[in-house]
Amino acid sequence: MKAEMIAVGTEILLGDIVNTDAQVISLGLDELGIDLFYQTVVGDNPERLRAVLDIARQRSDLIITTGGLGPTLDDLTRETIAEAFGKQLVLHQPSLRRITAFFDRIGREMTPNNIKQAMLPADCTVLDNDWGTAPGCAFEADGVHVLMLPGPPRECTPLFRTAGMAYLAKLAGGTIVSHNIHIFGLGESEMEDRLHDLMEGARNPTLAPYAKDGECLVRVTAKADTREQAEQLTAPAVRQVCDALGDAVYGVDVGSLEQAAADALTARGLTLSVAESCTGGLLSKRITDIAGASRFYKGGACTYCNEIKMKILGVKKQTLDRYTAVSVQTAEEMARGIAQAYGTDIGIGITGYAGPDGGEDGTPAGTIHIGMYCAGETQVRTICSPRGRETARRDAANHALDLILRAAKKYPKS
Amino acid sequence: MKAEMIAVGTEILLGDIVNTDAQVISLGLDELGIDLFYQTVVGDNPERLRAVLDIARQRSDLIITTGGLGPTLDDLTRETIAEAFGKQLVLHQPSLRRITAFFDRIGREMTPNNIKQAMLPADCTVLDNDWGTAPGCAFEADGVHVLMLPGPPRECTPLFRTAGMAYLAKLAGGTIVSHNIHIFGLGESEMEDRLHDLMEGARNPTLAPYAKDGECLVRVTAKADTREQAEQLTAPAVRQVCDALGDAVYGVDVGSLEQAAADALTARGLTLSVAESCTGGLLSKRITDIAGASRFYKGGACTYCNEIKMKILGVKKQTLDRYTAVSVQTAEEMARGIAQAYGTDIGIGITGYAGPDGGEDGTPAGTIHIGMYCAGETQVRTICSPRGRETARRDAANHALDLILRAAKKYPKS
Numbered sequence: 001m002k003a004e005m006i007a008v009g010t011e012i013l014l015g016d017i018v019n020t021d022a023q024v025i026s027l028g029l030d031e032l033g034i035d036l037f038y039q040t041v042v043g044d045n046p047e048r049l050r051a052v053l054d055i056a057r058q059r060s061d062l063i064i065t066t067g068g069l070g071p072t073l074d075d076l077t078r079e080t081i082a083e084a085f086g087k088q089l090v091l092h093q094p095s096l097r098r099i100t101a102f103f104d105r106i107g108r109e110m111t112p113n114n115i116k117q118a119m120l121p122a123d124c125t126v127l128d129n130d131w132g133t134a135p136g137c138a139f140e141a142d143g144v145h146v147l148m149l150p151g152p153p154r155e156c157t158p159l160f161r162t163a164g165m166a167y168l169a170k171l172a173g174g175t176i177v178s179h180n181i182h183i184f185g186l187g188e189s190e191m192e193d194r195l196h197d198l199m200e201g202a203r204n205p206t207l208a209p210y211a212k213d214g215e216c217l218v219r220v221t222a223k224a225d226t227r228e229q230a231e232q233l234t235a236p237a238v239r240q241v242c243d244a245l246g247d248a249v250y251g252v253d254v255g256s257l258e259q260a261a262a263d264a265l266t267a268r269g270l271t272l273s274v275a276e277s278c279t280g281g282l283l284s285k286r287i288t289d290i291a292g293a294s295r296f297y298k299g300g301a302c303t304y305c306n307e308i309k310m311k312i313l314g315v316k317k318q319t320l321d322r323y324t325a326v327s328v329q330t331a332e333e334m335a336r337g338i339a340q341a342y343g344t345d346i347g348i349g350i351t352g353y354a355g356p357d358g359g360e361d362g363t364p365a366g367t368i369h370i371g372m373y374c375a376g377e378t379q380v381r382t383i384c385s386p387r388g389r390e391t392a393r394r395d396a397a398n399h400a401l402d403l404i405l406r407a408a409k410k411y412p413k414s
Numbered sequence: 415m416k417a418e419m420i421a422v423g424t425e426i427l428l429g430d431i432v433n434t435d436a437q438v439i440s441l442g443l444d445e446l447g448i449d450l451f452y453q454t455v456v457g458d459n460p461e462r463l464r465a466v467l468d469i470a471r472q473r474s475d476l477i478i479t480t481g482g483l484g485p486t487l488d489d490l491t492r493e494t495i496a497e498a499f500g501k502q503l504v505l506h507q508p509s510l511r512r513i514t515a516f517f518d519r520i521g522r523e524m525t526p527n528n529i530k531q532a533m534l535p536a537d538c539t540v541l542d543n544d545w546g547t548a549p550g551c552a553f554e555a556d557g558v559h560v561l562m563l564p565g566p567p568r569e570c571t572p573l574f575r576t577a578g579m580a581y582l583a584k585l586a587g588g589t590i591v592s593h594n595i596h597i598f599g600l601g602e603s604e605m606e607d608r609l610h611d612l613m614e615g616a617r618n619p620t621l622a623p624y625a626k627d628g629e630c631l632v633r634v635t636a637k638a639d640t641r642e643q644a645e646q647l648t649a650p651a652v653r654q655v656c657d658a659l660g661d662a663v664y665g666v667d668v669g670s671l672e673q674a675a676a677d678a679l680t681a682r683g684l685t686l687s688v689a690e691s692c693t694g695g696l697l698s699k700r701i702t703d704i705a706g707a708s709r710f711y712k713g714g715a716c717t718y719c720n721e722i723k724m725k726i727l728g729v730k731k732q733t734l735d736r737y738t739a740v741s742v743q744t745a746e747e748m749a750r751g752i753a754q755a756y757g758t759d760i761g762i763g764i765t766g767y768a769g770p771d772g773g774e775d776g777t778p779a780g781t782i783h784i785g786m787y788c789a790g791e792t793q794v795r796t797i798c799s800p801r802g803r804e805t806a807r808r809d810a811a812n813h814a815l816d817l818i819l820r821a822a823k824k825y826p827k828s
């Protein structure tokens with residue numbers, strides 16, 4: 001099956017946003033064994049979209065569109081595709097009810113232009129959108145399969161990875177199973193080096209390495225007639241990858257460092273608090289991204305000035321004077337201080353220069369100390385992440401979560 | 415001038431990398447006032463690239479390609495383009511000398527396959543690549559301008575922004591100006607309803623509405639011979655949009671809610687602290703995303719359990735018992751408590767059910783109270799954001815920033 005993607009959105013052509021949907025869909029098609037030959041971006045312009053569709057239907061068996069399904073005047077994907085493929089748009093009552101219910105829930109009046117989001121091609125397969133208002137849909141016409149997805153990544157990604165890929169798996173025949181092996185503390189090239197031999201021969205299952213957000217991932221994907229057969233194909237490969245990467249693997253299908261840390265703490269009945277200076281709340285935010293974090297997380301303090309470090313965390317004035325706020329000693333006192341103030345088993349203290357500026361003493365931007373207090377002891381990991389404020393803060397939070405996860409795993413499960 | 419981009423690279427179609435060159439070039443073309451109508455990605459396959467080129471030359475005056483200029487076998491952009499436009503490839507001696515010198519500098523032997531990077535279309539304009547080995551080049555044939563750039567972003571970006579844009583500025587003539595009007599507290603469809611008449615007739619300047627991250631944006635863009643003329647075209651449209659949307663406009667060209675709030679606080683010498691329950695540090699994280707936040711931000715507390723709300727913020731036990739932790743009363747006490755504990759002019763207190771669960775008393779998930787203490791008074795805004803945990807938390811942080819911004823603006827600038 002030859003596929004192509006068409007992203008509809010003037011905001012991409014203007015450079016306002018990057019077409020990240022394209023990567024999500026490309027990766028998914030690769031997992032499904034569907035060849036993707038073209039990606040096109042076209043603006044919110046019905047004539048040009050129509051021309052692009054006419055080119056696509058000549059050369060591809062599957063057209064996946066993103067964007068242009070919203071309520072506004074310039075959202076014209078549905079109408080243009082329906083016309084191109086001679087499909088009537090009909091009101092899909094269940095979708096209209098979902099949209100109406102959505103507006104009821106948020107207590108806003110639904111303006112009439114929202115109704116058009118429920119106008120879908122006759123006899124299409126509707127993909128319910130649990131992340132926004134515009135449903136996706138799919139149909140076949142003239143031997144070409146068309147799949148329409150909403151554009152916003154927070155809607156497109158989950159809808160594609162669930163209902164979208166399930167629909168395509170049926171077209172492609174059989175089913176697929178993927179497992180994600182999560183790795184922290186190993187660079188992408190070192191990981192690839194270690195996996196080189198395993199990856200080279202791999203066809204089914206395939207092994208795909210990714211680097212993202214300061215950590216790595218290997219996705220093992222197998223295709224088979226049944227789910228059980230696919231699972232049997234992936235199992236030995238997952239074991240081999242874990243063996244090759246050893247200690248750097250922090251989990252399989254665990255979602256994220258914060259999820260893995262949350263699971264490890266919850267399973268052991270341990271409690272956590274965090275004190276943040278340069279990360280400014282990012283670590284606390286990521287911990288509380290996890291629903292149910294209140295089972296182990298008592299809270300945090302963003303201590304963005306020395307005064308508050310002393311008052312809330314009990315960091316000593318002489319420590320700040322002698323070693324400065326960005327020091328191993330301050331990180332230790334922050335970690336111990338928050339654990340004591342909040343009464344938790346584990347305390348984290350983060351202090352550093354996130355950038356753009358470093359310290360007046362010449363300490364470079366990106367130098368960050370991550371202290372951890374646990375069972376009466378403190379330890380500090382110092383990192384240097386000089387690639388900008390956002391990356392430095394992210395890396396510091398990643399290392400803190402890695403410290404928490406490793407500390408928790410030393411305890412027996414309760 | 416109608417432009418289109420063609421990225422050549424199987425690694426983009428496989429999802430290994432995101433086509434970030436597209437954004438860099440889109441933004442640059444927008445600055446130059448060159449209309450970009452299409453972006454296409456095609457693999458390292460000469461037949462498909464040739465077909466894409468044949469489509470492009472029919473519909474565009476300018477074709478910009480990225481990728482496929484390297485030394486390896488699958489780098490075929492140069493050869494395919496030369497053939498498509500009937501151009502001879504000739505050895506460009508200065509480029510060969512640059513490539514040879516590059517290998518000398520890094521102390522590696524130049525393998526013979528590198529020579530082909532200096533084979534360029536006859537009579538083209540060569541764009542010297544100071545960031546890698548493959549030069550860019552440009553030519554005109556059959557009334558179509560072609561600009562070829564290397565694919566790696568660390569080469570493509572600087573080469574495009576310097577020699578590439580200089581070449582294009584000469585072709586384009588004229589310039590464009592854009593202004594972004596930032597809106598909070600109005601849904602996209604309601605915004606468009608109010609702007610409908612203004613938008614429908616708009617050609618120069620154009621009015622483009624966007625919804626992103628819980629807020630909206632209208633971009634007003636005008637094209638003219640000079641920057642001054644373009645500014646004169648945008649000015650009345652910006653005023654009309656601001657008038658139509660009234661109080662919901664929080665700034666023009668201000669970047670983001672957090673940046674606008676940071677600027678407003680800094681300009682008035684006001685200080686801020688925040689207490690977060692369900693947002694868990696997200697608001698603090700967003701405030702400290704702004705470099706220089708320490709000028710107004712003293713810090714925050716994530717009080718994820720009642721015990722810490724009482725201990726750090728002084729929330730009264732009877733308030734928690736009588737009204738629960740998720741209540742207007744608790745939000746007020748959190749806001750006042752953090753302002754007093756941290757000694758700041760403004761204090762924020764956020765408490766709610768981010769989801770997936772709501773309250774045991776039937777309060778739905780997404781119900782969040784945002785309290786603000788300022789100048790001896792407290793106020794609370796209650797929102798209902800039922801589209802999932804992440805969106806609920808984002809919306810709560812947005813509303814907090816909106817409250818801060820409105821409060822700050824009531825003070826005279828210092």
